[in-house]
């Protein structure tokens with residue numbers, strides 16, 4: 001039994017590595033100055049593939065992390081860490097100018113729908129990931145094919161929400177009013193204390209019925225808890241005590257540029273799904 005489990009786990013790791021190696025091969029440029037690195041187990045293979053390029057390529061680059069885990073990942077690979085506040089100090093501020101200073105941002109996801117909207121935060125990182133995504137020219141997502149879904153919350157069970165501890169119960173009750181079934185404050189593993197994020201907050205895991213696609217906004221039904229990713233993200237973000245919500249959606253690319261900065265989304269422009277046989281597929 002143990003060998004069957006370890007064989008399955010090895011196939012999943014092979015799928016993650018396949019996605020990441022292809023994503024780096026197709027999107028990473030030696031001319032990049034700033035590279036965003038997300039959180040979780042999958043993106044570690046992105047860092048591995050970049051580090052393999054050697055110091056002659058990476059020594060002039062700075063890598064922007066999305067929390068303590070990715071800071072350690074970057075540092076352990078011998079790459080240079082630059083935290084977001086230091087990046088913003090380094091590039092300076094010109095009113096009205098683009099804030100997309102990071103050449104590319106690689107990160108994983110817990111679930112991705114057919115519009116490339118994602119659920120993230122299963123590992124308690126979501127707020128700094130949104131900041132780095134917003135500061136990046138493009139977000140390339142890497143995942144194994146189990147994460148691919150027609151709509152969000154069909155495979156993954158809940159929306160992670162980062163909340164101020166003092167307001168956690170108030171937010172939890174409001175999530176029930178929005179249609180969540182039994183949202184819970186996340187517990188940290190075997191210690192039975194609340195999980196604490198890199199920003200010193202709690203995470204509430206809020207199950208909702210499967211989400212619609214953003215293209216199906218005419219079918220939103222608050223009474224049934226039926227939301228699109230954009231609508232649910234906006235609704236939850238507006239609740240007092242919420243720092244951010246782990247739904248990555250909104251407009252990207254030319255569509256966002258046409259609407260202006262306020263319309264900019266944080267979802268990926270392309271997703272690489274690795275397969276157990278070492279192959280991959282993409283969605284964009």
Ligand SMILES: O=C[C@H](O)[C@H](O)[C@H](O)COP(=O)(O)O
Nearest residue numbers: 040041042108121123124125
């Ligand atoms: O909070 C964690 C992040 O959003 C991760 O990017 C996400 O959970 C995917 O993690 P993994 O690659 O370990 O499945």
